[in-house]
Amino acid sequence: MFYQGVLTKMETEFTSPIQYYLVFENDFINLNQLLNKTITLEFVKYQCLNCGQDKPIYRQGFDKQCFYEVPQAADWVMRPELSKAHLGIEERDLEFEKKTQLQPHIVYLANSSNVKVGVTRKSQVPTRWIDQGAHEAIEIVEVPNRYLAGITEVALKDHVSDKTNWRTMLKNEIKDENLVEWREQLRSYIPAESKEYFIQNNSETNLEFPVLKYPEKPRSLNIVKEQSYTGKLVGVKGQYLIFEDETVFNIRANEGHVVRISLP
Structure with missing residues (x-):
């Protein structure tokens, strides 16, 4: 099973622990249900959150031109x-x-x-x-x-x-x-x-976060550079996914990136 869509800030529900959702155009994933499961992230392309074009993301999910034009930035x-x-x-x-x-x-x-x-x-x-x-x-x-x-x-x-x-x-x-x-x-x-x-x-x-194991030496994943990553999800905190091998992935910092997420 796989999902594909442009990354935007995870939606949350204030419960104990907090519920996290990745929301795509036509679907969503409850990340709490994926704890202790191995998932694969693959970079597909860019998609500016303003113009929708496949142009490198500059900041906050926008390409460089849009970043300096839109009121949200x-x-x-x-x-x-x-x-x-x-x-x-x-x-x-x-x-x-x-x-x-x-x-x-x-x-x-x-x-x-x-x-x-x-x-x-x-x-x-x-x-x-x-x-x-x-x-x-x-x-x-x-x-x-x-x-x-x-x-x-x-x-x-x-x-x-x-x-x-x-x-x-x-x-x-x-x-x-x-x-x-x-x-x-x-x-x-x-x-x-x-x-x-x-x-x-x-x-x-x-606030209580859904984390099974905290990393001792967190390593940030650059999905554009690495193109693909597979790991066991052991937690979600802030806007980060935390994996068993201490890799962490900042969803907020990767807004505007289209990814494919493969589930077991």
């Missing part, structure tokens, strides 16, 4: 503090930017390899934490637009990391932290514009 996506839709200023597509930026956003703390600060749309909680492989997370503020979330994150990352070490996350070399205490320690650094949105009475969210 504008600078404010990675740097929320650059958002301008609340001022009515267009960067690439004002209608898209208003729809995306002018909605409730959360500034949060998540613990995946260490405690880090991040930003996401409220509608993406807890999906964003799952995608980062965080085993615990907590909201700090809920603001009405992306700009306020961005300037809050910038202020807080002077006092807490804003990066995840993917190897540490995959090796599960983590320790539990009291995120309520972290939130209280960071409260005084929240900028004046966002102070009224501080969330006082909430608790940590804990």
Whole structure:
């Protein structure tokens, strides 16, 4: 049996453990059901998530031309503090930017390899934490637009990391932290514009991932270079597939690649 389709970020269901799905145009795979099974991944071609053409993927699932044109890849996506839709200023597509930026956003703390600060749309909680492989997370503020979330994150990352070490996350070399205490320690650094949105009475969210065995020395699979790979799936965490031989495959980093997946 085999499936073929263009890779996009895995869909998830917040259960214990989290359920993971690879969704293709006409089918989907529940990856939890493939644990302890040997699967083969084969690279077929590129397929830009915007234009659909077979052109090398540059970043975020887009070919180079599309990456510099589509609103989904504008600078404010990675740097929320650059958002301008609340001022009515267009960067690439004002209608898209208003729809995306002018909605409730959360500034949060998540613990995946260490405690880090991040930003996401409220509608993406807890999906964003799952995608980062965080085993615990907590909201700090809920603001009405992306700009306020961005300037809050910038202020807080002077006092807490804003990066995840993917190897540490995959090796599960983590320790539990009291995120309520972290939130209280960071409260005084929240900028004046966002102070009224501080969330006082909430608790940590804990997440459990479907992993049978964590790798000691994870090796990242380059499916374009290797063309084909076969291995036993032993876990899924963040947006990574984890195999028994310690190979790991980042689905998110391979968006826009068409693959064939052969199952036993």
